[in-house]
Amino acid sequence: MKTQIKGNYVIGDAEAVSALYDAGGFGRPRDSSLQLRFTEAAYLLSRNKIEIFKNGKETDFDSFIQFAAQQEEFFELKYIVYKDLKERGYYVQSSATDFRVYPRGSKPGKGSAKSFVFVRSERVPITLLELTALINEAQNVRKQFILAIVDEESDITYYDVKRADAVGSFEGEMPVPFLPEVKNKPSKAVLFKERIILADKEKADLLYKRSFFGKMMDEERLLLSLPEALYLAENNVLELFGMNGEKLSDEEFSKSASLIDSEFPRKYTIYKELKEKGFVPKTGFKFGTHFRVYRKVETLDKIPHSEFLLSVVPLEYEFKLPATSGAIRLANSVRKRMIYAADLGNKREYIEFERIKM
């Protein structure tokens, strides 16, 4: 079947509409002709379904993809992903977000697409803002957003990227029960270099055993992390002091904490919101993230697996895709969700990445 390159399309005739669009969902009918994108045309050409002519001369596959790669940005990446999706048996349509993919059993003109697929090279970072814009675009028309990353060796990794509350509520089951005996008489705690010591056995026991705050240093003393200490001070459970016995206001403590950990303000904003949502956030150091987060910790004798790992990122964050890939892979390999959180000022965004098989 003969087709012609015209501008950014490869054009087929009425016969192409019935053979390729009606039967296979390729291209878009325009008047009585068929518009094929370069990716579609390359795929059809590689399977000998069409011949492509350019200025009256037939072009072979290698020449065509070189031509297409010069005309269209990221053609080679899109072709790799398009081909993969087709070989997996999907109907795929080109769109603003690279591709619309139809659910199995459906196709263009029959049902509606289920997912938007956006294609990226592992070498090109994606900013948080770009990503949330893409998610919004898909969410507004109730589509799943899929990020397809093509790696150095042309393998594709697919990620379902969504807001963490897109599937069910994003809430824990541990509203902090500050018992009156914990709350009404704040205990003295001392900022001891990078950590905080609470030397009050009774309160230490209550905070550690009931709410999983801190880590016991010995029988009597609890070591708290910086966010834990500030959260407890703000809730009037602790009074904070410096090593020389000076009282520290919450603001003074925050300032000291920020000198110890420059990311502290950002991390604390998220820590606090997670606590208010009823989660139990603890450090994610062992996983290379800021937090590991439990939905509920009923007893310390049997600490459950944490449900997700969370990294707090600034608004101007760029996802460097190899590092992001590693983080998601680790989370998934220990059966946890991987979430990135950012403070937008008026609200917090929680973006979840899940590696999926198409």
Place this chain on the structure above:
Amino acid sequence: MKTQIKGNYVIGDAEAVSALYDAGGFGRPRDSSLQLRFTEAAYLLSRNKIEIFKNGKETDFDSFIQFAAQQEEFFELKYIVYKDLKERGYYVQSSATDFRVYPRGSKPGKGSAKSFVFVRSERVPITLLELTALINEAQNVRKQFILAIVDEESDITYYDVKRADAVGSFEGEMPVPFLPEVKNKPSKAVLFKERIILADKEKADLLYKRSFFGKMMDEERLLLSLPEALYLAENNVLELFGMNGEKLSDEEFSKSASLIDSEFPRKYTIYKELKEKGFVPKTGFKFGTHFRVYRKVETLDKIPHSEFLLSVVPLEYEFKLPATSGAIRLANSVRKRMIYAADLGNKREYIEFERIKM
């Protein structure tokens, strides 16, 4: 038992030597007295084994550790680790590399230490050069080098850090068998944006199926990564061309590759050495590392698990410990070794991290 703070030590008398050193391996005898480091003294004080006097006045535990933390850098971290090692039943001696740890069943004055333990906060990066100096120090006296990282919540993660050839040879089993039919007539391959297309079915088959180079794009074409292509060109298996048909020398190709991936020169040096050692390096994108490396790939029908993950780092690299922790955790969770490689100019260093339980 009474002891006195003197300078950077807590000093006990002859009775302390027999009760603490002879029986428990604490401190170091000096003349007829016992020198305790602050960590040891704090530990003994917390267990009510000693009383500590400062200028004739007894000091309690909280005051003592505050004093010690002001006198000795990282005292609080060392104390946390010292206490943990003691509670696990080890004999521990202070040394230049923080601690010497004796194997179970042995103790100071009886056998010799097995490991050097170096303590660090997760917040303080460690440079590659500092780390190799520490490994050398341990290796020179045939000790194991252990890095103990104290995280934000005072949990400790222990890593056995060593050269990758410290346990058995660091070699693969796949000397590249460039058959005469592959090598003698270099095939044309084209740099197609970020990847290389070899459109020679026979050679593509041989390279892919026999040596696991690249990934088949379709029945006839092999997609190669930048390091694969350069390696094959250097071995006269390929001739490289640009998209406009211009021949590329190995140097010209390297230059183009470095524009696509600024880390290319560093990565290629290691890639090439790994190939020469008989390994099969492939991209580690899915794991967030530069390479995943196989010892042997006999057949593509049954690709074995890769043996290690490898990241290539510059000489001036700083390990940011949370990220390093995540990388090692991921490698271990998929049962692979985690190795960092750097080019020192005259040789390449391969440093392996393994998380261990003490």
